[in-house]
Amino acid sequence: MDAQSKKAALRMIPYGLYVLTGESKDGRVAASTVNWVTQASFEPPLVAVGVKADSHAHAVIKESRAFALNVLGKGQQDLAFAFFKALDRDGSSIGGEAFSSGESGAPVFANAAAVLECSLVATSERRADSVFRGEVVGAGVNREIAGRPDTETLVLGDLGDSVFYGG
Amino acid sequence: MDAQSKKAALRMIPYGLYVLTGESKDGRVAASTVNWVTQASFEPPLVAVGVKADSHAHAVIKESRAFALNVLGKGQQDLAFAFFKALDRDGSSIGGEAFSSGESGAPVFANAAAVLECSLVATSERRADSVFRGEVVGAGVNREIAGRPDTETLVLGDLGDSVFYGG
Numbered sequence: 001m002d003a004q005s006k007k008a009a010l011r012m013i014p015y016g017l018y019v020l021t022g023e024s025k026d027g028r029v030a031a032s033t034v035n036w037v038t039q040a041s042f043e044p045p046l047v048a049v050g051v052k053a054d055s056h057a058h059a060v061i062k063e064s065r066a067f068a069l070n071v072l073g074k075g076q077q078d079l080a081f082a083f084f085k086a087l088d089r090d091g092s093s094i095g096g097e098a099f100s101s102g103e104s105g106a107p108v109f110a111n112a113a114a115v116l117e118c119s120l121v122a123t124s125e126r127r128a129d130s131v132f133r134g135e136v137v138g139a140g141v142n143r144e145i146a147g148r149p150d151t152e153t154l155v156l157g158d159l160g161d162s163v164f165y166g167g
Numbered sequence: 168m169d170a171q172s173k174k175a176a177l178r179m180i181p182y183g184l185y186v187l188t189g190e191s192k193d194g195r196v197a198a199s200t201v202n203w204v205t206q207a208s209f210e211p212p213l214v215a216v217g218v219k220a221d222s223h224a225h226a227v228i229k230e231s232r233a234f235a236l237n238v239l240g241k242g243q244q245d246l247a248f249a250f251f252k253a254l255d256r257d258g259s260s261i262g263g264e265a266f267s268s269g270e271s272g273a274p275v276f277a278n279a280a281a282v283l284e285c286s287l288v289a290t291s292e293r294r295a296d297s298v299f300r301g302e303v304v305g306a307g308v309n310r311e312i313a314g315r316p317d318t319e320t321l322v323l324g325d326l327g328d329s330v331f332y333g334g
Contacts, residue, residue: 041296
């Protein structure tokens with residue numbers, strides 16, 4: 001397999017940006033920017049999320065069995081960049097972003113464009129990366145959506161011409 | 168959970184379009200337009216694909232344990248629409264699209280913008296939809312890519328303002 005072709009073909013997959021959050025029973029909060037997200041079923045509504053196995057979010061979600069995907073909207077590059085690194089909770093905010101506990105128990109950002117709250121139903125672990133599948137148990141949209149919802153979403157290319165996570 | 172919010176939030180996930188293909192040992196070829204695709208690991212390179220459990224592609228891939236994601240490029244709306252329905256093989260073409268057998272054994276379209284050939288490593292079945300995870304064992308790109316690879320990809324919105332598969 002040609003390494004350059006593999007990289008280019010994998011980078012043709014378009015991605016939105018999300019802050020994946022979880023909260024452990026003892027109150028630790030994890031928030032991590034992710035892009036490996038797809039719906040995986042209609043009934044029940046499932047999403048699949050690829051997560052780095054050594055990330056704080058991975059550990060917290062595995063324990064709490066719940067997560068939220070805070071969907072970033074156009075213009076929210078600052079949130080995407082902020083949560084590329086692990087940050088600590090400060091009361092009811094993390095990285096300066098106010099959150100509340102959603103139906104699932106996972107942190108829901110007040111400022112995200114939308115949220116999908118999920119109950120963890122399956123974990124596939126494989127070396128460096130796991131795939132969490134979650135059943136959507138709560139959802140909210142914080143923006144007026146005039147056209148297609150998918151045009152409101154912050155995408156990987158909005159972070160810069162050379163920013164990729166994939167390949 | 169509010170059904171409208173759930174639908175809108177899920178539809179904020181952006182998607183590319185792919186023709187998922189497989190070939191059974193007895194020469195049956197399946198080709199199906201899909202959009203629930205994400206990378207799932209770097210090492211080994213894995214992709215995850217959501218597939219309708221009652222589709223021809225699902226049956227063929229489960230048996231052959233190999234699939235190809237033929238990545239559709241800008242302008243290839245006709246291919247996306249053609250493989251929304253099941254079509255029969257005609258020699259070395261299906262639905263008028265010429266293919267060859269790739270490294271994985273799965274059909275590779277001559278005209279697709281790119282291809283990811285995969286060996287099936289895991290199947291998660293859940294009522295109406297399954298998630299196949301495949302290790303990328305072959306890849307090719309058939310277009311000159313000047314800018315970001317993900318801007319070359321046909322996306323769901325290119326099929327029409329009201330075309331969705333998700334929600």
